[in-house]
């Protein structure tokens with residue numbers, strides 16, 4: 001088994017009095033396509049910014065590729081690609097010129113940069129557009145170029161912040177295929193999305209961020225079991241649900257799942273078992289996400 005690509009422990013972040021992340025714990029296995037689901041303002045981008053060293057947490061730790069995001073920033077940066085952040089695409093240049101320029105900035109020779117640009121324009125189906133200025137690109141082409149640019153020098157972990165927001169269905173599916181191909185090459189993909197369907201199609205691990213906490217996590221099948229199975233809810237003294245864990249409801253399964261969590265739980269945590277609905281699980285998600293759920 002590969003080690004975890006990302007390990008987050010008790011991560012907290014506030015902006016002024018607004019507490020955005022309220023003590024996150026999360027592991028992302030190496031080689032996974034991991035989807036972080038959550039409504040607008042849940043803190044998804046904030047978490048990506050912490051993981052990619054752009055901002056520091058107030059408390060807790062995050063390790064990316066084994067490196068601490070505060071104390072070992074440079075090592076983290078060398079292990080990750082971040083779409084649309086480190087690599088600013090210049091609208092006045094063509095797609096190819098952008099790729100060559102970023103290739104040169106990443107230390108490739110002119111010939112290597114040209115070769116890598118050609119490879120990436122083919123991989124991201126931008127052949128026809130490579131010689132056109134980026135300002136003439138559609139939203140889908142622009143996203144594909146962003147992704148290509150971030151992959152000029154391949155890194156083991158790729159962050160994609162809402163990669164398909166605003167894209168039409170066919171562009172979205174084309175981008176999903178490309179993300180799946182990257183995962184086949186062994187890249188760990190950490191993406192955020194507001195679309196449950198997207199997480200379901202792409203990801204092998206999903207976590208739902210709402211009100212500053214991970215309210216549910218697991219494989220897509222486990223999350224779906226939340227709809228039809230039972231849910232163990234762990235509730236803190238403020239009546240907040242701190243964990244929602246899918247279970248068959250049988251005594252052995254409940255016992256095993258509680259035993260796994262027990263060492264990390266404050267003793268005053270209360271346990272309840274309930275029949276879930278999709279609305280319960282994704283209660284904090286946006287209307288858009290809820291529409292996707294009913295498709």
Ligand SMILES: Nc1ncnc2c1ncn2[C@@H]1O[C@H](COP(=O)(O)OP(=O)(O)OP(=O)(O)O)[C@@H](O)[C@H]1O
Nearest residue numbers: 015016020038039040041042043044045046047194
């Ligand atoms: N630099 C900042 N200063 C003040 N508040 C901020 C800052 N960055 C984010 N926030 C606030 O933190 C909250 C979480 O924002 P964030 O962008 O992380 O959410 P998100 O889940 O990515 O949302 P979206 O889906 O809308 O992109 C929001 O209420 C936002 O207004």
